[in-house]
Each structure stands twice: as C-alpha cells, then as structure tokens.
Amino acid sequence: RGIFGRLTALFEKADFDETIWDELEEILIGADAGLETTTAILDRVRQRVKKEGVKQSVRVREILREELIATLREPGETVPAWSRPDAPSPLVILVVGVNGAGKTTTIAKMAHAFKRDGATVILGAADTFRAAATDQLKVWGERVGVRVIAHQPGADPGAVAFDTLAAAESSRADVVIIDTAGRLHTKSNLMEELKKIDRVIKRKDPTAPHETLLVLDATTGQNGLQQARTFTGAVGVTGIVLAKLDGTAKGGIAFAIAHELGIPVRFIGTGERMEDLAPFDPVEFVDSLLA
Amino acid sequence: MFETLTERLQGAFKKFGSRGIVTEEDLDQALREVRMAMLEADVNFRVVREFTQRVREKALGAEVLRSLTPAQQVIDIVHQELVDMLGGEAPKLATAPRPPTVIMLVGLQGSGKTTSAAKLANLLKKQRLRPLLAACDIYRPAAVDQLVTLARALDVPIHEEGTSAKPAVIAQNALEKAKRMGATHLIVDTAGRLHIDEDMMNEVAELRRLLQPEEVLFVADAMAGQDAVNAAKEFHERVGTTGLILTKMDGDARGGAALSIRAVTGVPVKFIGVGEKADALEPFYPDRLASRILGMGDLLTLIEKA
Numbered sequence: 058r059g060i061f062g063r064l065t066a067l068f069e070k071a072d073f074d075e076t077i078w079d080e081l082e083e084i085l086i087g088a089d090a091g092l093e094t095t096t097a098i099l100d101r102v103r104q105r106v107k108k109e110g111v112k113q114s115v116r117v118r119e120i121l122r123e124e125l126i127a128t129l130r131e132p133g134e135t136v137p138a139w140s141r142p143d144a145p146s147p148l149v150i151l152v153v154g155v156n157g158a159g160k161t162t163t164i165a166k167m168a169h170a171f172k173r174d175g176a177t178v179i180l181g182a183a184d185t186f187r188a189a190a191t192d193q194l195k196v197w198g199e200r201v202g203v204r205v206i207a208h209q210p211g212a213d214p215g216a217v218a219f220d221t222l223a224a225a226e227s228s229r230a231d232v233v234i235i236d237t238a239g240r241l242h243t244k245s246n247l248m249e250e251l252k253k254i255d256r257v258i259k260r261k262d263p264t265a266p267h268e269t270l271l272v273l274d275a276t277t278g279q280n281g282l283q284q285a286r287t288f289t290g291a292v293g294v295t296g297i298v299l300a301k302l303d304g305t306a307k308g309g310i311a312f313a314i315a316h317e318l319g320i321p322v323r324f325i326g327t328g329e330r331m332e333d334l335a336p337f338d339p340v341e342f343v344d345s346l347l348a
Numbered sequence: 349m350f351e352t353l354t355e356r357l358q359g360a361f362k363k364f365g366s367r368g369i370v371t372e373e374d375l376d377q378a379l380r381e382v383r384m385a386m387l388e389a390d391v392n393f394r395v396v397r398e399f400t401q402r403v404r405e406k407a408l409g410a411e412v413l414r415s416l417t418p419a420q421q422v423i424d425i426v427h428q429e430l431v432d433m434l435g436g437e438a439p440k441l442a443t444a445p446r447p448p449t450v451i452m453l454v455g456l457q458g459s460g461k462t463t464s465a466a467k468l469a470n471l472l473k474k475q476r477l478r479p480l481l482a483a484c485d486i487y488r489p490a491a492v493d494q495l496v497t498l499a500r501a502l503d504v505p506i507h508e509e510g511t512s513a514k515p516a517v518i519a520q521n522a523l524e525k526a527k528r529m530g531a532t533h534l535i536v537d538t539a540g541r542l543h544i545d546e547d548m549m550n551e552v553a554e555l556r557r558l559l560q561p562e563e564v565l566f567v568a569d570a571m572a573g574q575d576a577v578n579a580a581k582e583f584h585e586r587v588g589t590t591g592l593i594l595t596k597m598d599g600d601a602r603g604g605a606a607l608s609i610r611a612v613t614g615v616p617v618k619f620i621g622v623g624e625k626a627d628a629l630e631p632f633y634p635d636r637l638a639s640r641i642l643g644m645g646d647l648l649t650l651i652e653k654a
C-alpha cells in the first residue's frame with residue numbers, strides 16, 4: 058500500500074470493537090489452549106493489529122491464524138528419526154503416557170504405517186500391568202501382521218523391552234516400538250519404572266530410544282502440560298501424538314506444549330482403526346480449530 | 349510457585365484495602381482471579397462466566413465490600429456456591445425394587461469404564477451383595493479378556509459371549525442369567541464411543557431401552573478439558589445418564605470438568621476413581637472437589653489419609 062492506501066486505512070472505520078478480543082479468547086480457551094498461552098498469543102496478535110493499523114476483523118482473524126501456526130512451529134521443523142536419511146537400524150520408539158490416552162492403539166497404527174512403507178516392525182508389550190494389555194497388543198499385532206514380543210502378566214517391563222530389542226537385532230527388523238503401561242505422571246514409583254525401561258533400552262543401544270513419543274488424549278485439558286513436562290523430565294519426550302482428534306475436542310493443549318516446552322506434535326489419531334493416523338499438519342490443525 | 353486462590357484473593361484485596369475502601373472494581377479484580385483459577389481447573393468457560401456472575405451478585409448482596417475481611421468472604425461465597433452446584437450429600441446408588449439392579453457404564457474411549465465396572469463389583473461384593481458383570485464391548489481388542497481377567501481376580505461371576513454376538517444380545521442374556529442366579533446387581537460394561545458417532549450412540553441407547561437400568565453412569569476422565577460438556581450433554585440426552593464417575597483423580601488434575609458436566613446435565617457425581625486397582629473407588633464429597641478446583645489443595649482428603 059502506498060501513502061494514500063495507508064491514509065484511507067487510517068480513516069476507515071474499524072468493523073470490530075474491543076469485544077473481538079473476548080471472542081478470540083473464548084475460541085482459544087474453549088479449545089483447551091489454556092489462559093496463559095492464550096494471553097501470550099493474543100498479545101502478539103494485538104501488537105500486530107496495532108502496528109499494522111488493522112481495521113477489518115477478517116484481517117485480525119488472519120493474524121491470529123498466522124500466530125497460531127507460528128506457535129506450533131516454534132519447536133522448529135526437526136525431522137523425526139524415521140524420516141532421516143541416516144535413520145538407525147533398528148529404529149527404536151518408546152511410547153509413554155497417562156492411562157487410557159491411546160498408546161497401544163497408536164502403536165498399532167504406527168506399525169501399520171511403517172509396514173505399509175515397507176519396513177519390518179517388531180512390537181514390545183512392556184505393559185505387563187494392566188489386565189489384558191498384552192492380549193490387546195497381540196490382537197493388534199495379528200491384525201497388522203507384525204511380530205509382538207510379550208512375557209507373562211506381571212513380568213518385568215524392562216526385560217520385555219530388552220527381549221524385543223534382541224529379537225529385532227537378530228531378525229534385522231527396521232523398527233521397534235515399545236508399548237508401556239499407562240501411568241499418571243504424579244506417581245514417582247511408576248515414573249522410576251519408566252526410567253528403568255529407558256535405561257535398559259540404552260544398555261542395548263546407547264543412541265536409543267530414537268524417539269520417545271508421549272500420547273495425549275485430545276480431550277485433555279490443562280493437565281496435559283504437566284504431563285508433558287513430567288514425562289519429558291523423566292525420559293525426554295521428543296514428540297507428541299494427539300489421539301482421539303476425531304471427536305469434538307480441539308486439542309489446543311498442543312499450543313501450550315509447543316509454546317512452553319518446545320515439543321512438536323508428530324501424529325494425530327483420528328479413529329480406532331489402524332489406518333486412522335495422520336502426520337501432524339499445523340495449518341490443517343489451526344484451520345479446523347478456527348472453523 | 350503454586351499460589352492458592354486464597355492468597356491470590358488476599359493479594360488482590362490488599363492492594364486496594366490499604367486505601368481503606370473496597371470498590372466494585374476491586375471485587376471484579378478478585379473475580380478475575382476466581383475465573384483464572386477455574387479455567388486452570390478446566391471448568392468450561394461458559395460455566396465459569398455464569399458462575400462468576402452469580403458470585404458477584406451474591407457478594408454485593410452480602411455486602412462483602414464493607415467487610416473487614418473481603419477476601420475471606422469472597423472465598424466463602426465462591427466455595428459455598430461451588431459446593432451447592434456440585435450437590436449436597438454423597439449420593440447413593442439406586443436400587444431396583446426387585447433385583448437385579450442394573451448398572452450400565454457408558455462414556456468416551458479410555459475414560460475408565462471397564463476398570464470402574466470391576467471396582468463397582470468389588471464394592472458390592474464387599475457389602476455382601478452378589479454382582480454379575482456383563483462384557484458388552486465387542487469392539488476394542490481384548491476388551492472382553494480385560495473384564496474377564498478383572499472378574500477372575502475379584503472372584504466375581506461374569507457373562508461374556510466373546511465378540512461375535514451383538515451387545516444387545518449379550519446384554520439380554522446377561523440379564524436373564526442375573527435373574528436365574530439371583531444376582532443382586534448386573535454391571536454392564538460397554539464400549540467406549542464418541543458422542544458424535546451416530547451408530548454407536550444408537551447402539552447404547554438401544555441397550556438402555558432393553559435393560560431399563562436403575563443407573564446409567566457416565567464415566568469421565570478427571571483430566572478432561574473444555575469439551576467434556578459436549579460429550580456429557582450428548583450422552584445425557586441420548587442415553588439418560590443418572591450419575592457420574594470421575595476417574596483418575598489420583599493424579600494432579602483439578603477435575604473442573606466434573607463441575608461443568610454437573611452444570612449442563614444436572615447429573616450428580618457418585619464416585620471418584622483414585623487408582624488402577626479394584627479397591628480404588630471412593631464416594632464423592634462435593635466440598636473436597638470444590639477446594640481442589642479452586643486450587644486450595646485437597647486438605648480434607650490428605651488429613652483423612654494421614
């Protein structure tokens with residue numbers, strides 16, 4: 058815009074008033090982005106609106122969209138281990154999270170995706186605690202057509218992880234995915250157990266796990282941030298999987314996690330079938346949130 | 349650091365209190381702190397809005413502004429209002445005039461239905477009642493095995509037909525069996541489902557029609573966020589829920605979703621789940637959840653545990 062454009066813009070009447078900020082705040086809070094993250098994002102939008110002399114509410118929304126996408130990209134566009142040209146073999150993925158988030162199902166979906174792409178996959182049933190957790194993973198293993206290494210209920214989860222890695226080595230598998238029992242991040246004994254599984258894996262391969270994925274239920278509220286913080290503190294989470302995004306929840310906690318912890322989202326879960334996994338796309342995610 | 353709402357409100361009022369007067373604006377500032385605490389606790393923002401408006405009116409009516417302890421008064425009003433909203437006494441399970449009393453567990457995926465079914469069976473068994481469990485989740489891999497394993501560990505009978513029969517058929521056979529064996533309760537585990545899944549919602553509505561249960565308990569995760577109301581509302585409208593079980597309260601989630609669910613459905617919280625084991629089910633106390641939502645610690649529970 059030239060000087061005249063800018064001048065007209067100055068005299069143009071804004072088609073929004075201060076209530077627009079309340080509206081936008083409700084969208085973000087209603088999506089579980091949390092008050093703090095919402096305020097931080099809206100502050101940025103407000104500054105730009107002022108600096109750029111924005112008069113149209115459509116433009117305010119555009120700026121919000123841009124800032125939301127930027128927030129999700131804050132962690133940086135790091136390439137996940139499985140997409141790197143020098144991907145280690147076997148590639149080891151550890152999957153963690155609170156109870157019922159969607160870990161086991163997500164593992165089945167990932168196994169399906171890797172297999173479809175031509176990789177051989179082995180799963181480790183290191184949830185030896187929850188009733189029939191091993192059976193659940195075995196059923197998935199059969200459906201997807203991948204091997205599952207399992208021990209008896211109540212067995213040491215570290216030993217399962219170790220055996221899975223050994224099996225992968227001897228059969229030259231490309232990808233190993235370890236399922237773990239759901240645990241609330243507040244239970245220090247269970248978090249210690251998780252650290253032990255991580256150590257056992259490292260004993261076999263000091264560079265593993267190459268990815269540690271935290272599965273979050275997309276319906277989770279503000280507690281999700283604490284989950285991400287604590288699991289990261291214990292075993293260094295490298296990526297988030299947002300499961301159950303096929304409901305009406307928006308999964309806005311991903312903004313808080315990206316903003317405060319710099320952890321990227323890798324996948325989204327969109328159903329209960331093995332095909333229902335998609336790579337995370339910040340643009341699509343934001344657009345469905347603002348829709 | 350973790351600051352309790354009490355401290356925050358005291359801070360808010362102290363700033364103004366030193367001028368000797370507390371104004372309506374000071375009250376609004378205090379209510380902003382309340383709003384913040386409730387949003388952090390995942391209470392739905394619409395519920396929060398109505399709540400703070402009501403508290404504002406009450407505070408003005410109670411002449412909080414002239415009080416010497418405005419922070420404490422606001423806290424008291426907020427807390428009392430929350431307790432009222434959450435319901436009075438810990439509500440009991442309904443009983444059928446003629447056994448068996450049928451209890452159905454419904455809810456979103458992974459909320460804790462199957463575990464809660466086992467916990468209820470355990471609770472009833474401890475009261476020397478005779479529950480029968482029914483495995484009506486034919487979809488989730490190994491859902492039947494999960495309930496069978498839990499039932500076996502508790503030594504509670506279970507009716508299951510694997511995964512090839514329809515849930516309605518299994519449920520009806522389970523009811524017959526419960527009558528035959530003189531069970532006092534039939535506890536029906538159902539598959540997790542999304543409230544927007546037409547077919548699956550029809551299925552669970554159909555189960556309700558067939559079983560005519562005394563209780564349809566909506567099992568909700570204490571970590572749930574803003575969307576909890578949508579799911580709860582839809583389940584309530586389609587299946588007529590009679591109570592709520594709030595699970596995973598052994599973590600540090602503040603559990604504000606329960607307040608929202610109560611506000612939009614009117615359904616009382618009946619139990620809270622506080623662990624993965626079969627005995628980790630507790631009666632619900634409104635005042636404890638009120639304190640927890642406000643971030644004032646779960647003092648009473650702590651004291652009781654000590």
Ligand SMILES: Nc1nc2c(ncn2[C@@H]2O[C@H](COP(=O)(O)OP(=O)(O)OP(=O)(O)O)[C@@H](O)[C@H]2O)c(=O)[nH]1
Nearest residue numbers: 156157158159160161162239301326327328457458
């Ligand atoms: N609608 C929907 N349901 C999902 C999705 N992912 C998982 N689920 C369902 O959520 C429930 C829990 O999933 P699991 O994979 O067993 O969760 P988990 O984290 O392994 O659970 P625990 O091992 O008990 O902690 C199951 O009923 C799954 O079918 C998803 O993306 N969409």
Ligand SMILES: Nc1nc2c(ncn2[C@@H]2O[C@H](COP(=O)(O)OP(=O)(O)OP(=O)(O)O)[C@@H](O)[C@H]2O)c(=O)[nH]1
Nearest residue numbers: 156157457458459460461462463540596621622623
């Ligand atoms: N810490 C804790 N975990 C719980 C509680 N209730 C259930 N869980 C765990 O949450 C996870 C999911 O529980 P399930 O009983 O399988 O949930 P569900 O609703 O039957 O799941 P679907 O059948 O897949 O929809 C399991 O890991 C349970 O052990 C609780 O009160 N506290």
Ligand SMILES: [Mg+2]
Nearest residue numbers: 160161184190
């Ligand atoms: Mg699992």
Ligand SMILES: [Mg+2]
Nearest residue numbers: 461462485491
């Ligand atoms: Mg279940």
